[in-house]
Amino acid sequence: MPRGNLPVDAARIARDLADLAALTEPDRRWTRRAFTPVFLEGRRWLAERMRDAGLDPVIDAAGNLIGRRSGRNPGRGTLIIGSHSDTVPDGGRYDGTAGVITGLEVARALQDTGITLEHDLEIVDFLAEEVSIFGVSCIGSRAMTGQIPADWLEREHQGRSLRQAIVEAGGDPGGLSPRNDIRASLELHIEQGPVLETEGETIGIVTSITGITRIALRVTGRADHAGTTPMRLRDDALVTAAGIVLDIHGEAYRRARDEAGHFTATVGEFTIKPGAANVVPGAAELLIDARASDPGVMTHFVDWLRSKIAGRPVTMQVISDNPPCPCDPSLCLELETAARQLGAKSRRMVSGAGHDTAWISKTAPAAMIFVPCKDGRSHCPEESATPEDIAVGAAVLFETLLAIDGRLAR
Amino acid sequence: MPRGNLPVDAARIARDLADLAALTEPDRRWTRRAFTPVFLEGRRWLAERMRDAGLDPVIDAAGNLIGRRSGRNPGRGTLIIGSHSDTVPDGGRYDGTAGVITGLEVARALQDTGITLEHDLEIVDFLAEEVSIFGVSCIGSRAMTGQIPADWLEREHQGRSLRQAIVEAGGDPGGLSPRNDIRASLELHIEQGPVLETEGETIGIVTSITGITRIALRVTGRADHAGTTPMRLRDDALVTAAGIVLDIHGEAYRRARDEAGHFTATVGEFTIKPGAANVVPGAAELLIDARASDPGVMTHFVDWLRSKIAGRPVTMQVISDNPPCPCDPSLCLELETAARQLGAKSRRMVSGAGHDTAWISKTAPAAMIFVPCKDGRSHCPEESATPEDIAVGAAVLFETLLAIDGRLAR
Numbered sequence: 001m002p003r004g005n006l007p008v009d010a011a012r013i014a015r016d017l018a019d020l021a022a023l024t025e026p027d028r029r030w031t032r033r034a035f036t037p038v039f040l041e042g043r044r045w046l047a048e049r050m051r052d053a054g055l056d057p058v059i060d061a062a063g064n065l066i067g068r069r070s071g072r073n074p075g076r077g078t079l080i081i082g083s084h085s086d087t088v089p090d091g092g093r094y095d096g097t098a099g100v101i102t103g104l105e106v107a108r109a110l111q112d113t114g115i116t117l118e119h120d121l122e123i124v125d126f127l128a129e130e131v132s133i134f135g136v137s138c139i140g141s142r143a144m145t146g147q148i149p150a151d152w153l154e155r156e157h158q159g160r161s162l163r164q165a166i167v168e169a170g171g172d173p174g175g176l177s178p179r180n181d182i183r184a185s186l187e188l189h190i191e192q193g194p195v196l197e198t199e200g201e202t203i204g205i206v207t208s209i210t211g212i213t214r215i216a217l218r219v220t221g222r223a224d225h226a227g228t229t230p231m232r233l234r235d236d237a238l239v240t241a242a243g244i245v246l247d248i249h250g251e252a253y254r255r256a257r258d259e260a261g262h263f264t265a266t267v268g269e270f271t272i273k274p275g276a277a278n279v280v281p282g283a284a285e286l287l288i289d290a291r292a293s294d295p296g297v298m299t300h301f302v303d304w305l306r307s308k309i310a311g312r313p314v315t316m317q318v319i320s321d322n323p324p325c326p327c328d329p330s331l332c333l334e335l336e337t338a339a340r341q342l343g344a345k346s347r348r349m350v351s352g353a354g355h356d357t358a359w360i361s362k363t364a365p366a367a368m369i370f371v372p373c374k375d376g377r378s379h380c381p382e383e384s385a386t387p388e389d390i391a392v393g394a395a396v397l398f399e400t401l402l403a404i405d406g407r408l409a410r
Numbered sequence: 411m412p413r414g415n416l417p418v419d420a421a422r423i424a425r426d427l428a429d430l431a432a433l434t435e436p437d438r439r440w441t442r443r444a445f446t447p448v449f450l451e452g453r454r455w456l457a458e459r460m461r462d463a464g465l466d467p468v469i470d471a472a473g474n475l476i477g478r479r480s481g482r483n484p485g486r487g488t489l490i491i492g493s494h495s496d497t498v499p500d501g502g503r504y505d506g507t508a509g510v511i512t513g514l515e516v517a518r519a520l521q522d523t524g525i526t527l528e529h530d531l532e533i534v535d536f537l538a539e540e541v542s543i544f545g546v547s548c549i550g551s552r553a554m555t556g557q558i559p560a561d562w563l564e565r566e567h568q569g570r571s572l573r574q575a576i577v578e579a580g581g582d583p584g585g586l587s588p589r590n591d592i593r594a595s596l597e598l599h600i601e602q603g604p605v606l607e608t609e610g611e612t613i614g615i616v617t618s619i620t621g622i623t624r625i626a627l628r629v630t631g632r633a634d635h636a637g638t639t640p641m642r643l644r645d646d647a648l649v650t651a652a653g654i655v656l657d658i659h660g661e662a663y664r665r666a667r668d669e670a671g672h673f674t675a676t677v678g679e680f681t682i683k684p685g686a687a688n689v690v691p692g693a694a695e696l697l698i699d700a701r702a703s704d705p706g707v708m709t710h711f712v713d714w715l716r717s718k719i720a721g722r723p724v725t726m727q728v729i730s731d732n733p734p735c736p737c738d739p740s741l742c743l744e745l746e747t748a749a750r751q752l753g754a755k756s757r758r759m760v761s762g763a764g765h766d767t768a769w770i771s772k773t774a775p776a777a778m779i780f781v782p783c784k785d786g787r788s789h790c791p792e793e794s795a796t797p798e799d800i801a802v803g804a805a806v807l808f809e810t811l812l813a814i815d816g817r818l819a820r
Binding site: 191192193194195198210212214223224225226227228229230231232233236238239241242243245246249252253256257263264266267268269270271272275276277278279280281287289291351352353354376377378379380 | 601602603604605608620622624633634635636637638639640641642643646648649651652653655656659662663666667673674676677678679680681682685686687688689690691697699701761762763764786787788789790
């Protein structure tokens with residue numbers, strides 16, 4: 001059990017999370033997609049809370065909402081705590097908001113205790129972490145660190161460009177320049193998986209954010225009449241594809257069990273053609289989502305898949321291939337120490353999901369922690385986490401922030 | 411090789427098939443769906459050809475186009491040769507039309523040879539054999555024999571009822587009464603499978619039209635985040651469903667190989683939910699099409715499937731269950747004799763597809779023959795059969811018709 005007298009207030013966190021969640025699409029719970037009116041309404045609410053917490057809210061060129069608190073020595077650079085307030089459709093009760101409200105609570109704890117840091121502090125609501133209406137994600141964290149692809153700004157949704165949408169959110173895409181003042185960045189997020197809950201732990205120290213490789217397979221068979229084509233004369237693409245699904249699952253299961261680190265492979269999209277009751281399937285399309293914390297394991301998996309389909313009527317295309325992002329080892333150690341000192345049970349783990357921290361970590365020391373979520377569920381209306389667990393996480397960030405501030409000032 | 415001097419004319423058959431095929435939807439080859447304007451145009455053409463062949467074209471109450479030729483003794487009843495002129499979308503170059511034009515050619519052969527039968531003869535274009543715009547099939551053959559479900563006539567498509575559509579095709583649904591004068595019914599159809607072509611045979615003697623059972627399975631798993639849910643903690647509905655697909659295929663392959671008669675089982679429709687790249691599939695739906703010439707084999711298969719899914723998160727629903735329809739043994743023997751006398755290689759076989767003959771066979775002696783089609787393909791633009799093979803089939807029907815007429819008159 002964590003220590004009783006935390007520097008943060010679980011009730012305050014619970015109230016803020018409830019107030020922010022109430023700002024949702026009419027008749028659709030927990031939906032506040034980036035660039036929509038209700039998203040901007042959420043940000044206005046958030047800017048007010050920042051002011052109450054002694055932060056100075058601004059929108060940067062990338063469209064991130066940032067609550068600033070000056071440190072004792074402005075030249076030392078900036079410490080960041082951030083996550084995102086946008087949501088997927090239906091499922092944004094805690095995903096992202098838990099991290100933003102945690103940042104806010106850390107700022108309030110500083111205000112309550114009258115502490116002034118050596119460094120400037122920024123509580124950040126990164127713009128559009130989830131896949132947005134423009135079809136892309138992590139817009140704010142990429143843009144802030146000079147990693148947004150040039151053509152993204154011209155993407156359109158219903159006649160509006162992403163560039164225009166960022167301007168309407170208060171940003172200035174023309175004025176983008178990569179930040180080089182970030183000394184450390186922290187994020188709290190719900191786990192979105194069942195491990196912490198299953199193992200009875202409160203804090204996950206994220207050592208790495210998994211690499212994600214997406215692979216499309218197309219299986220070709222021969223569409224024939226289902227009644228008149230004898231079983232022995234068929235080339236049924238669904239039967240071939242079903243075998244491949246089982247092979248992939250078996251291989252992923254073994255790799256996850258036998259190798260160190262995180263590995264998953266999922267066939268999440270699967271369609272057959274023509275898809276008629278009386279026609280033998282003539283083609284099947286599979287989309288594989290493979291995730292590994294070790295790039296070598298991913299390479300082995302892709303090679304295994306390539307050899308598995310070799311000589312068969314299957315084509316394979318790697319759609320995207322993002323390598324894993326390790327978190328900063330010093331920050332991980334400081335997070336772990338803070339958890340231990342607070343009496344919170346923690347474990348090191350890999351994030352199987354992508355996060356803003358992955359992008360920040362490419363240009364600055366960054367790390368993140370997970371708190372448990374009910375039944376491991378996320379991106380759905382049932383997504384749930386307790387204010388008590390989130391408060392423990394907030395306390396870990398608070399203590400870690402003080403430790404980093406001290407270490408970097410030495 | 412069949413005898414050289416056939417009583418029928420392959421060139422006439424080829425010309426008629428080409429002329430009828432040319433009546434198709436604009437820019438869409440071989441599409442003449444029942445109840446559409448181009449279908450009615452095809453029938454006007456067909457009625458003209460019937461008149462040329464000495465037949466008297468009428469539309470019966472069921473909407474079938476019938477070319478009548480009176481026999482010597484009107485009280486003896488009627489002999490029928492028929493098939494259908496409607497098509498599936500894209501694939502109606504020979505499916506149905508080969509049988510209708512064959513009937514026409516048999517009438518012309520009678521005209522050429524000056525033969526008058528003892529019985530009345532009807533060359534029938536059955537209405538809407540294929541699944542029509544009203545979602546149902548074999549409308550004409552069912553209605554003619556008193557087997558059309560009462561509620562079908564009220565089915566609607568774009569504000570028009572089937573009843574109305576039959577009236578517009580020249581029928582009179584209010585005046586329907588089951589025929590009891592049919593003494594024998596014959597049909598020629600392309601095989602829609604690869605057996606005759608593979609085995610080098612010209613005529614398939616259809617001993618039975620397969621029973622068809624359609625079964626829906628619903629597999630329930632748990633939709634989870636594909637990146638954060640460890641392989642060991644998943645319940646992936648696609649993986650479960652893929653195993654079931656392979657089980658069904660293996661079982662069907664063995665039954666088809668080891669048991670007498672015809673057996674197939676096909677998963678032709680297969681969908682997963684939610685079907686997103688980063689979500690473990692939470693549910694899968696399968697539609698199984700199983701066909702057996704022996705009802706006992708079908709019962710065993712359904713029992714096997716039920717025991718296979720017992721205790722698993724799978725629900726099973728038998729959607730439809732039509733028993734096999736045996737063809738008349740005397741007619742089969744007469745067809746076989748005619749083929750032999752004409753020097754045409756034949757084999758007995760089961761029809762894996764449904765046909766109008768299945769419905770006629772429930773109320774009158776009925777049988778059918780198959781002719782080869784290229785690569786076993788049907789219901790697609792590539793569907794193809796040679797006028798020579800169709801002419802051999804027409805000659806078999808001609809000789810069989812004379813044999814039946816003589817036998818029944820004795």
